[in-house]
Amino acid sequence: MTECSADGGPAAPVGVFDSGVGGLAVLHEIRKQLPNEALLYVADSGFAPYGERSPSYVEQRSAVIADFLVAEGAKAIVIACNTATAVTAPALRQRHAIPVVAIEPAVKPAARASSSGVIGVLATQQTLASPRFSRLVTEHAAGVDVLVQPCPDLVSLVERGVTSGPDVLAAVERHVRVLLGRRADTIVLGCTHFHFLRGVVETAAGAGIRVIDPGPAVASELRRRLAAARLLSASPATRPVRMWTSGELAGGRELISRLWPSPVEVRQLPSAYCVPPRS
Numbered sequence: 001m002t003e004c005s006a007d008g009g010p011a012a013p014v015g016v017f018d019s020g021v022g023g024l025a026v027l028h029e030i031r032k033q034l035p036n037e038a039l040l041y042v043a044d045s046g047f048a049p050y051g052e053r054s055p056s057y058v059e060q061r062s063a064v065i066a067d068f069l070v071a072e073g074a075k076a077i078v079i080a081c082n083t084a085t086a087v088t089a090p091a092l093r094q095r096h097a098i099p100v101v102a103i104e105p106a107v108k109p110a111a112r113a114s115s116s117g118v119i120g121v122l123a124t125q126q127t128l129a130s131p132r133f134s135r136l137v138t139e140h141a142a143g144v145d146v147l148v149q150p151c152p153d154l155v156s157l158v159e160r161g162v163t164s165g166p167d168v169l170a171a172v173e174r175h176v177r178v179l180l181g182r183r184a185d186t187i188v189l190g191c192t193h194f195h196f197l198r199g200v201v202e203t204a205a206g207a208g209i210r211v212i213d214p215g216p217a218v219a220s221e222l223r224r225r226l227a228a229a230r231l232l233s234a235s236p237a238t239r240p241v242r243m244w245t246s247g248e249l250a251g252g253r254e255l256i257s258r259l260w261p262s263p264v265e266v267r268q269l270p271s272a273y274c275v276p277p278r279s
Contacts, residue, residue, distance in 0.1 A: 009075070009231065010075070010230070010231050010232060010233045010234060011038070011233055011235070012038070012073050012074065012075035012231075013037070013038035013039055013040045013072070013073060013074055013075065013237075013239075013242075014030065014034075014037050014038070014039055014040070014074060014075065014076050014077075014078065014222065014226075015040040015041075015042070015066075015069030015070070015072065015074030015076070015077045015078070016030065016039065016040065016041045016042075016077075016078040016080050017041070017042040017043075017044060017062075017065045017066070017069065017077070017078075017079065017080060017081070017084075018042075018043060018044070018080040018081040018084075018192055019043075019044050019045070019047070019048040019049055019050035019051075019061075019081050019083065019084065020043050020044065020045045020048040020049070020155075020158075020159045020193065020247075021043050021045070021158065021159065021193070021255055021256060021259055022080070022081065022155070022158060022191060022192035022193030022194070022195065022196070023041065023043070023078075023080025023081060023192050024041070024043075024256065024259050024260055025080075025192050025195030025196065025213070025215050026078065026080035026103060026192055026195075026215045026218050026219070027039060027041050027080065027241070028215070028260075028261065029215040029216050029218065029219040030078065030218075030219045030222060031241070032219070033216070033219040033220065033222075033223060034219065034222065034223055034226075034232075034233075035236065035237075036232070036233040036234065036235060036236050036237060037226075037232075037233050037237060038233070038237040038238075038239050039237070039241045039242070040069055040072055040074060040241075040242050040243075040244075041241060041242070041243045041244070042065050042068065042069065042243070042244045042245070042246070042269060043243070043244070043245045043246070043247065043252060043256070044061055044065055044245075044246045044247075044269075045159065045245050045246060045247030045248075045252055046245070046246035046247040046248075046269075046274060047061050047246060047276075047277075048155075048159060048247070049124070049152065049155050049156070049159070050081060050083040050084055050087075050124070050126065051083045051123075051124025051125055051126045051127065051150075051152055051155060051191070052124070052125070052126070052152060053083075053126070055087045055126070056277065056278075057277045058083060058084055058087040058088060058126070059087055059088045059091060060277035060278065061084075061277060062079070062084045062087070062088040062091075062092060063088070063091070063092065063095060064273050064275075065273070066092050066095065066096060066100075067095075067273070068244075068269070068270070068273045070096055070098070072242075074098065075098055075099075075226075075231050076098055076099040076100070076101065076222065076225065076226060076229075076231065077092065077096065077098065077099070077100045077101070078100075078101045078102075078103075078218065078222055079092065079100065079101070079102040079103060080103055080192050080218070081103065081192060082103055082104060082105060082123060082124065082127040082190055082191055082192065083124050083126045083127050083130075083191075085102040085103050085104050085127075085132070086104070086126065086127050086130035086131075086132040086133060087126070087130065089102040089132075099222075099225040099226065099229055099231070101218060101221050101222045101225055103192065103214055103215075103218045104132065104133075104136060104214065105121050105123055105127065105133065105136065105188050105190035105214065106188050106189075106190075106212045106213075106214040106217065107119070107121065107133075107136045107137055107140050107141050107146065107188060108136070108140035108141070109212055109217075110141075110186045110187075110188045110210070110212050111140055111141040111144045111146075113186050113210055113212070114144060114184075114185055114186045114210075115185055116183045116184070116185040117143065117144050117145060118144070118145040118147065118182060118183045118184045118185065118186075119141070119144060119145070119146055119147065119184055119185075119186040119187070119188060120146075120147040120148075120149060120176075120178075120179030120182075120184035120186070120187045120188065121146060121147065121148050121149065121187075121188045121190045122149050122151050122154070122175060122176075122179075122187065122188065122189060122190055122191065122194055122201070123148065123149075123150065123151065123188075123190030123191050124150060124151070124152060124155065124190075124191055125150040125152065127190055127191065128148045128150060128190075145182075147178075147179050147182055147184055149175050149178055149179060151175050151191070151194070153171055154171060154172065154175070154191075154193065154194060154197060155191060155193045157171065157197070158193040158194075158196050158197065159193070159255075160255075161254070161255045161258050161259070163196045163197055163200070163259075164199075164200065168197065168200055169200055169203065169204060172197060172200045172201055172204045173204045176201060176204040176205050177204075180205065180206075180209070184209075185208070185209055185210065186209070186210040186211075186212065187201060187205060187209060187210065187211050187212070188212050188214075189201070189211065189212065189213045189214070192215070194213075195213055195215060196259060198211060198213060240264060240265070241260075241264050242265070242267075243256060243260075243264055243265070243266045243267070244266065244267045244268065244269040245266055245267075245268065245269060246268075246269040246273070246274050249266070249267075249268045252266055253266045
């Protein structure tokens with residue numbers, strides 16, 4: 001049964017959220033593919049990283065953030081976080097009678113692209129351990145060796161705004177080397193944070209290794225879902241992107257200003273939406 005629903009039509013905004021700043025990569029793809037859409041974004045940095053939290057914790061935080069976005073008038077929600085998708089996408093679709101678009105590791109296109117029959121997935125432990133990820137592999141990677149590599153340290157680097165330099169390259173190389181050593185010829189960026197490390201991953205992997213980022217596919221799916229619901233905006237958005245963080249405001253503003261391509265106002269998520277989960 002729907003607990004909350006948006007009243008807005010095509011002119012209403014699209015709400016996007018992530019455990020932190022990684023979802024900005026998805027937001028950028030949405031803005032590129034759907035330039036008419038007004039956009040909202042929540043970085044739940046005060047409760048990150050989701051990848052190291054319990055499923056109950058992630059589900060509670062995702063529900064709270066989705067409720068906030070709907071209260072702000074969102075006509076659709078994009079879960080720009082692989083961990084949140086793995087844990088809570090079905091529950092959010094039950095909770096809200098608006099389109100809910102979820103991201104997931106690009107196992108299907110990676111399996112199709114691989115020549116060696118071995119692909120590697122860089123992600124969080126929570127994503128890799130989820131039943132949803134297991135189903136994804138079973139349904140779309142039959143006959144393909146899917147190597148998984150948990151990378152919580154890379155998420156932490158991006159959340160600190162550290163996306164380049166010798167220390168970052170060394171950290172990325174440690175993970176990529178494991179995959180290459182087992183003949184992986186395609187690497188999936190299974191966490192939105194890793195978009196900001198894509199160049200480093202490509203350098204560490206070397207020529208001939210494909211690196212797949214799911215962000216563009218999410219934007220395409222959002223377009224499809226909005227069109228099906230007759231919710232595509234026909235006129236350019238009149239408001240700038242609006243963003244909130246549940247973390248420390250000054251630090252959040254500084255980090256987002258580094259990763260987002262244009263000036264944007266970042267606000268503190270209201271305290272009512274920052275209550276710690278029960279578990």
